[in-house]
Amino acid sequence: MSIEQLEDIAQAMVAPGKGIIAIDESNNTIKKRFDAVGVESTEENRRAYREMLLTTPKLSDYISGAILFDETLRQSTRTGVPFTKVMADAGILPGIKVDKGPVPLAGFPGDVVTEGLDGLRPRLKEYAGLGAKFAKWRAVIAISDENPSGTCIESNCHALARYAALCQEAGLVPMVEPEILIDGNHDIDVCYEVTEATLRSLFAALYEHNVLLEGTILKASMVISGKDCPEQAGVEEVAEATLRCLKATVPASLPGIVFLSGGQSDEAATAHLNAMNQLGAKPWPLSFSYGRAMQQAALKLWAEDMSGNFTKAQDTVYARARDNGLAALGQWKG
Numbered sequence: 001m002s003i004e005q006l007e008d009i010a011q012a013m014v015a016p017g018k019g020i021i022a023i024d025e026s027n028n029t030i031k032k033r034f035d036a037v038g039v040e041s042t043e044e045n046r047r048a049y050r051e052m053l054l055t056t057p058k059l060s061d062y063i064s065g066a067i068l069f070d071e072t073l074r075q076s077t078r079t080g081v082p083f084t085k086v087m088a089d090a091g092i093l094p095g096i097k098v099d100k101g102p103v104p105l106a107g108f109p110g111d112v113v114t115e116g117l118d119g120l121r122p123r124l125k126e127y128a129g130l131g132a133k134f135a136k137w138r139a140v141i142a143i144s145d146e147n148p149s150g151t152c153i154e155s156n157c158h159a160l161a162r163y164a165a166l167c168q169e170a171g172l173v174p175m176v177e178p179e180i181l182i183d184g185n186h187d188i189d190v191c192y193e194v195t196e197a198t199l200r201s202l203f204a205a206l207y208e209h210n211v212l213l214e215g216t217i218l219k220a221s222m223v224i225s226g227k228d229c230p231e232q233a234g235v236e237e238v239a240e241a242t243l244r245c246l247k248a249t250v251p252a253s254l255p256g257i258v259f260l261s262g263g264q265s266d267e268a269a270t271a272h273l274n275a276m277n278q279l280g281a282k283p284w285p286l287s288f289s290y291g292r293a294m295q296q297a298a299l300k301l302w303a304e305d306m307s308g309n310f311t312k313a314q315d316t317v318y319a320r321a322r323d324n325g326l327a328a329l330g331q332w333k334g
Contacts, residue, residue: 001171001172003215005171006168006173006214006215007214007215009173010134010173010215010216010255011255011256012064012065013064013134013175013217013258014217014255014256014258014285015064016328017326017328017329018060018062019063019064019258019287019289019290019321019325019328020065020066020258020287020289021053021059021065021066021067021289021291021294021295021321022066022260022289022290022291022294023050023054023069023072024068024069024095024097024291026069027069027071034046038303045306046071046072047072047076048078048306049302050068050072050075050083051077051078052298052302052313052314052317053295053317054066054086054092055077055086055310056310056318057318059092059321060090061318061322062322062324062325063092063321063325065092065094065095065134066092066093067095067136067175067289068095068096068097069096070096070097073096073127073131074130082131084131084132085131093133094131094132094133095132095133095134095135095175096127096132096135096136096172097137098123098127098136099114099115099116099138100114100115100116101114101115101116102115105152105155108147108149108151108152110142110146111147111148111151111152112140112142112152113139113152113159114137114138114139114140114159116137116163120163121166121169124167124169124172127170127172128170128171128172132172133172134172134174134217135163135167135172135173135174136174136177136219137160137164137174137175138177138219139159139179140181141153141178141194141198142184143181143184143191143194144186148198156198157198157202158205160176160177160178160202161202161205161206161208161211164206164209168211168212168216173215174215174217175216175217175219176216176217176218176219177218177260178199178202178221179219179262180194180195180198180221180262181263182226182262183226183228183263184226185229185230186226186229187225187226187233188223188224188225188229188233188237188241190226191223191224191225191226191241192245195220195221195223196245196249199220199249200249203251213251213253214253214254215255216254216255217255217256218256218258219258219260220242220257220258220260221262222242222272223245224242224272227263235268235272235275236275238272238275239279242272242276243279247282247283250284252283254283255285256284256285257284257285257287258287258289259272259273259287259288259290260291261290261291261294263292264293265293266293266296266297267334269288269324270324270327270332271332271334273288273324273327273328273332274326274327274330274331274332276330277327277328287324288324288327290320294317294320294324295317297316298313298314298316298317301313301316
């Protein structure tokens with residue numbers, strides 16, 4: 001794939017008023033979600049649930065792409081149509097989660113590093129052949145009195161850069177996700193410091209690995225108070241701090257930034273995104289790549305009626321996509 005094609009896909013991922021739906025939960029994670037609503041996590045139930053999400057009528061009005069799990073990329077609808085064809089026909093780009101998850105970083109208690117680089121080149125080639133247009137790799141940065149270490153940040157950003165270079169070699173747009181966890185009692189200032197250090201390290205590593213920024217998307221955390229912090233920053237403070245941090249660290253040549261919800265409530269994630277997009281001109285579009293904040297309500301409705309009547313659940317998916325699409329334009333009214 002040419003440089004121009006990579007750039008075109010990246011631009012399409014952050015088209016005005018559109019974002020990414022993240023439905024790439026591993027089998028262990030989706031089991032926890034299903035357990036919470038009383039559904040057995042079988043392969044068929046996982047397939048049926050993701051079919052409900054991906055066949056939501058007019059989803060592409062506000063959704064440009066979907067991040068899938070390996071199992072989902074290979075699955076089809078009840079009538080045998082591959083999900084990748086369903087998405088392509090709807091104008092939704094298929095993406096694929098390719099990391100193998102975090103493991104403890106030896107020598108640094110409390111820190112983790114994401115694995116999955118071994119054998120990644122042939123896996124990316126296969127995913128591209130199956131129809132994927134972009135990929136995602138998630139690094140995890142935890143905040144505590146002792147964490148993160150500089151080694152943790154550097155190791156994770158180095159892995160993100162190696163992954164990104166391999167993606168572009170395979171013709172896939174890399175989505176780089178250094179998630180700063182919301183867990184902890186830290187305040188918004190500490191979150192800002194860790195986010196700034198992480199993003200500076202990330203873009204230095206991407207540069208060192210000759211990654212084409214114009215064909216890369218950043219999936220970022222918002223600068224926000226830890227969930228156990230006694231003083232929670234308000235919507236405007238989160239928006240201003242996040243945008244200030246991004247302007248200080250992210251090159252203007254990047255096509256766009258999508259945010260993860262990271263444990264925020266549905267409404268808070270939307271409100272924060274909306275507030276950022278009301279703060280005036282920015283070098284790049286700010287949009288969303290939400291998982292739980294897009295699915296939570298729909299999952300409960302789907303679990304109540306798995307017979308194939310998806311209307312109520314799909315209406316909820318569409319409503320969440322619409323709200324966040326409007327927030328990506330700064331036009332959400334609450």
